[in-house]
Amino acid sequence: MRAIRVTVHAPDPLTADGILSTLAAQPEFLVEPGIESAPAEVRVVATDALTPDLLSLLRRVAGEDGAPVVLVVEKLEESQLLAAVECRVVAVLPRAAATGDRLVHGVRAAAAGGGVLPPAMLGELLKHVERMQRDLLAAKSVNAAGLSSREVDVLRLLADGWDTAEIAAQLCYSERTVKNVVFGLAQRLKLNSRTHAVAYALRAGMI
Template sequence: MTHLKCLREVRVLPRNQAGGADVVVAAFDRMSTDVVTALRRVGSEIGKPIVLIVDELKDDELLLAVECRVVAVLPRTAISDGTLPRIVRTAAEGGAALSPDRLGELFAHMERLWQLVPRRSGLRATELAGREIEVLRLIAEGWETAEIANKLCYSERTVKNILYGITRRLNLRNRSHAVACALRAGII
C-alpha cells in the first residue's frame, strides 16, 4: 500500500509517516480476505479515505470495499497520468469516485439492504427531530431518564414527553421498541 499526502500536490509518504496522510492508495490484483483485513486495519488505524486500485472487483465485493472506507475504485487500466492525482485530491476533499456502473451497483446494493429493514413502524430519520434522535441514542447507550435530562439540560418531564411523543406518534409500544426501530432504520 502507498500512502499519499494531499496538499496542493500529491506526494508519496513512507509507511512510517502514514498517519500524516490525507488519503491511502491501496493496489491489489483482486479482493480477498487478506485484502479486506488489510483495508479494515488501515482504515481503523489511519482513519482516512482509501482509493482502491484493483484489477478485479466482483459486484458483491463493492459494498464490502465501501465498508472498509474505500471512496474510490479504479481498475489499473483506467489510470493515466492525471487520473490518480485527481482522484486522490477528490478523496482528500471528502468526495468519492466510482464509475457510473459501479455507482449503480452500489445503489442497487443499498436498495436491497433498505428493503430488508423492517418498516412496520414507518420510522424514518425525517420523522424525528434532532432532540428525539439524541434521546433515543442516549437510551440505546443505557442512560436513565434522569441522566439524559441532566446531560441534555432538560427536565425529566421533558425527556418523558419526548419519549411519549415518539412512541405515540409512531405507534410504538415502549422506549425499547423505539430504540430497536431507530437502530434497524439506521437512525442511531
C-alpha cells in the same frame, strides 16, 4: 497551502514507484510508501484483486483513522464492492484505465470528501443501498414486541370487537388470512383465545 499526506501500498516495487512518482510530482501531496504510514489523509492501494487478507488490512487501518482509500485494482467482483466501501474505499480506478491524471483526480476527490466510481460500479452500489433501505424499512415494520404492522392492525380491530369477516373487509384481507394471523399470534405468544390476545397486547402497550 498545506500538503495532503498520502500513503501508497502496492504489491510490487515497480507499481509502487510509479504511483509514488506520479503523486509526488504534485506539490499538493506529501507522499509516503506503506499502507500503515501515519498519519494519512488519503491512502492509495494498488492490487490485482481484493483478497480477504487485504480487506482485513483495510478494515483495520480504516478503524484507526478513517482515512479514505483510492483503490487501483485489476479486478473487483460486484460482491466485493460493498465490503470495499465499508473499508473506506471511496474511489475505484480499474488498473487498465488508471492514468496519472485519473489517479491524481481520484486522490483529490478523496481528500475533498468525494469519490470516483466507474458507472457500472456506481449502479451496483446504488442497488446495494436500495436493498439495504428496503431491509431497514421491513425491520422497522416489526415493533419492539415482535409484532408486524399487520398483526397490530388485526389486534386493534379485535380489541374494538370486530369479527373475522369485518376485519377482513376493513383490511382488504381474506378471512383465511385474518384467521392465520390470529392463529400465528396465539401460537407464538402462547395465547389461548382472541380475548387473551387482546388483553396481552393491551398490557404490553402494543395497541
